[in-house]
Amino acid sequence: MKKQLIELKVNGESHELAVEPQRTLLEVLREDLGLTGAKEACGTGECGACTVLINGKPILSCLTLAIEAQGKEITTIEGLAKGAELHPLQKAFIRYGAIQCGYCTSGMILNAKSILDENPKPSREEILKGLEGNLCRCTGYNKILEAIMAVSIGEE
Amino acid sequence: MRIPKFEYFSPSSIEEACSLLYKYKSEAKLLAGGTDLFVKMKKKELLPKFVINLKGIEGLDKIQWDEKEGLKIGPLVTHDTIVHHPVVREKFDFLAEACFKIGTRQVRNMGTLVGNLCNASPSSDAAAPLLVLETKLKLIHLYGERTVSLQEFFVGPFQTILEPQEMVVEVWIPKEPPQSAGSYQYIHKASSVGETLVGAAVFLTLDPKDKTCREVRIGLSSVAPTPIRAKAAERILNGKRVEEKLIKEAAQMASEETQPRSRPWYRREMSRVLVEQAILQAMEKIQ
């Protein structure tokens, strides 16, 4: 299958790439752009580790073709911090012990960001329901919830 | 897990899409959200030579309400859109609830209602509510179109009535009768994420003064090869005064109309429990 020339806007930067149509956004981010923050833990849409934001909405990059992502604003975990200044969620995750092995962290933080962007003061239930698609095997989700609640009440 | 290779088309009009479908038929698959298609392709359950992306076509993501006709939902409308749409929430709130159950937040942003129906999983959460709303689908191909009821549309597990050259362009939910309400109750397979073990939808039209059931429609998913209507159960209640004994009878009958393949005992029990709960909740909403 012939490669197509596409332009992807990732974290505010434009990249011109030649990709085959079946290549997912996840693969292209990780393998062509070296942005390995987004991970594959299942490849079939259940784990959420590949979550990135497209026009601010959390989507699964492992089920999105790179060609489909053209013309959209893609945000990955690498684009969250402003230089050396971490995003409040990143700070809170570190402070509240919400990170253990770290594999789910990128997707979890991005999805959490989208939840707070939609509703700055969500209830516990709303946060937990919003995160149902991000699996974590290490933390039991307790400290993840704490970190997000802390940001929502303006602690960070 | 990599997606197997394919040739890609991104038509800019419905005609172009239909033309491609007509040309390639079973060798092609339509791409809407991708949450079912790409999973099946990665698992090698589907290996289309051609993938036709519908997302480049304008106007397919509309929801329209007409006072006479009812609600019309386009093929690219996502679950998330339905969950938050004011008309759906007002008139068919249990459909919005059912769509809120589907998948995860990410999947709901990507997946489409039509895609979900075309996937025809016996456990689709949207199916039972749509069945009890007497939903119709508009199918088109390059040379014609037809309208089928949702019940006709499902033919078997993951099988629909769609011909290889056909596509669904509209989900049509007729306007709701007065003094009616619906309810969707479900049980998960295990923990909170994942497939529904049993889904029960009830749409009730009730005279609130004397509690006469003018019409009841009972739908069940994940208990048979396709989502079903429990017609015998409906007959028990139709036209009668709704009281506890009758509700339990209807719920019991509904559970007997199921044909669950795995965990049959539990699924039948839960069908009974959930249908009862759904009838009661629908009644409450009307009063």
Add this chain to the structure above:
Amino acid sequence: MEELSFVGKSVPRKDGMEKATGRALYTVDMVLPGMLWGKILRSPYPHAKILNIDTSRAQRLPGVKAVITGKDTLGIKHGFVETPRYPPDQYPLAMDRVRYIGEEVAAVAAIDEYIAEEALSLIKVDYEELPAVFDPEEAMRPDAPEIHPSHPKVREPYKNIGGKTETGWGDIEKGFAESYLVREDRFEGQLRTHCYMEPQATLASYDLSGRLNVWTSSQGPFIKRAKLATTLGLPFSNVRVLKAYVGGAYGGKIDLFSHEFCASLLSIKTGRPVKIVWTRQEVFEASRHGQPIIVELKTGVKKDGTLLAQQVKVINNAGAYRGSGVVVIFLCWGFVMLSYRIPNLKYEGYSVYTNNPVRAPQRGHGAPNLRFAVDSQMDMIAEELGIDPVEIRLKNARQKGEILPNGDYVRNCGLVECIERAAEETQFKEKYAKGKRQEGQRIRRGIGMGVSSYFSGSLIYPNASAAMVKLNDDGTVSLLTGALDIGQGAETILSQIVAEELGVSMEDIRVVAADTETTPVDIGSWISGGAYVSGNAVKMAASDARRQLFEVAAKELEANPEDLIAKNREIYVKGSPGRSLSFAQAVAASIAKRRGNPIIGQGHYRTMKDVPMHPSLATTKGRWSDNYAFDAQVAEVEVDTWTGQVKLLKATTAHDCGFPINPLLVEGQIDGQVSMAQGHALWEEVLMEKGKTLTTSFLDYKIPCAKDMVESHYIDVITEKYEKDIPYRTKEVGEGYVSGMVAAIANAVYNATGVRVKTLPIYPEKILKGLKEKKDGGK
């Protein structure tokens, strides 16, 4: 405990920044120039002879750079344990037989994964199917198909016994004869799996000078190096296993895996780096899941609930090779005898071969199944005697100062306090009483308790940990440790110890870790000895560095080394804070002004120094561990008696972990284990049929998601302390809190419904059927 600045504090993780910004590199993220992709061909049959393998078409496919089968290997076996009694029994690539669906038969390296997969389909393997057996009790029967010959030391006429553990003391018959009540029950644990988010992955790179560099998702580099080198026929020093971040392991990434061997051999053959990453489907279908264990328990007690005699038979479904099965049947004995005093015991454990994928330790390594059995039965006994479940546990609980039947001395033990405080804080007695009075209610609440104990560090290759602390002349410190952070926070707590000993800040410490070439040996993150063994090695290295530094500083300050204190990046004279110099100045002085000693502190630690090796797996004779951790956990559940669904509302963990080096990290460990216990007790099961895995994705195999989050409470029972200049004793926190919680949940469900479930998981059907039986039985 003296006033400490870092140890005992909830310091944020050292690797938090890297992980929160997506910069942490896991094995799956790594790339090297010229890298090839590898894929594994797996057996489709549960038991078959390999008659012939034809790889010629695969080799000719453009883009394929190498294809290997068993013939290309040295035919050297490996095993989880390698002792004279249990020699290694598994080839890295099958030679003439396959014994489970998924067993590795061939491997391919190609320029991309598509070509590698196509190449697999071009490999032609001729199999001759053999009869297969999947259930362990069936496999033990004399007429069962033979997977391997039974262990020669096993006297019974059982087939397919990979290993047996047999031990006891006292007079079991007399014990039962004197018992007021004797109960016999059988409990079955299901097959469940780790579900680490990062799949199995390895990147191997062989350079033509003869050195193999390997990054692999593991639980410790030294054991991987040893087994890779042995099976590849390379000297240990030619194999370097380097650090990669690990996306979870929980016991499933310890021993040598075929794909690690294959990636290495493929790299040797092609002269290029080779990366193999499993799909999640492969992980479900062919990786090593947790051991499913059957426990048959016969227990005799006095009228007041004191344990008199216990007879235990454990059957482990080991899978097609010995694996860690012979370890788990030994450990199950330990998990029986640790928590409660048992005057008369008879224990038998069998690890049975079946034609299933090999099983692995899974967080608790037998304890969850064992404590589920023992503590469920404890509750049943308590009920029959009319005794309160808390009382019966207090009556039998291990206490400080006791000598365990194997000779280990219980130097400290907070179990009694754990039970008492857990019961008090959860208002156990009232809720338990209330739980029994809910007849007729749809939604019922229940409370239950489970008790568990765990060893903290034992002897298994390499037996010891060592560390180096290198002082830099800008005041920073480099910690060289072989310890691997698999998420539990190893690098953080070890840095806390260095910071405490040297009086520097956490930011001043750079950790160089888990590299078999540059960092000293370490026992690995799978033997529950991270904090105790590796921690003490680091403590010793840091205090060694401090001692050397004080010698120099003493001269600079014209004081005695004994009068110096290191704190806040300064070294000052006790009582004269004005006489001080900065840490950086002291180090610089040593290098530039004094004898030129750059100051490298060394430390090492071995648990049980007076014992040559781990206890006998077969007889349990020998010292097992220096420290034992104890816990009592309480589960509060809500059961919908119409649907049978159980919700775990609240989990309380009272634990004696010695002392927590980092309380925040310990809480995280508790939360994670509560979550795993929730899945283990309520939902998780890998379903198999005739050796074929049916649950192949997270859609089929449910692990807890965010909506299932359990309210988690912690009660710390402190029984140890940390002091300068002497080794400290602390206990493990990473594995023991699954087991008590599983038992607690089962007991809570009984309290709520009166339904006793003896096989896990507690499917809703079991509750509904149990309730129905009770109703019908009552008529």
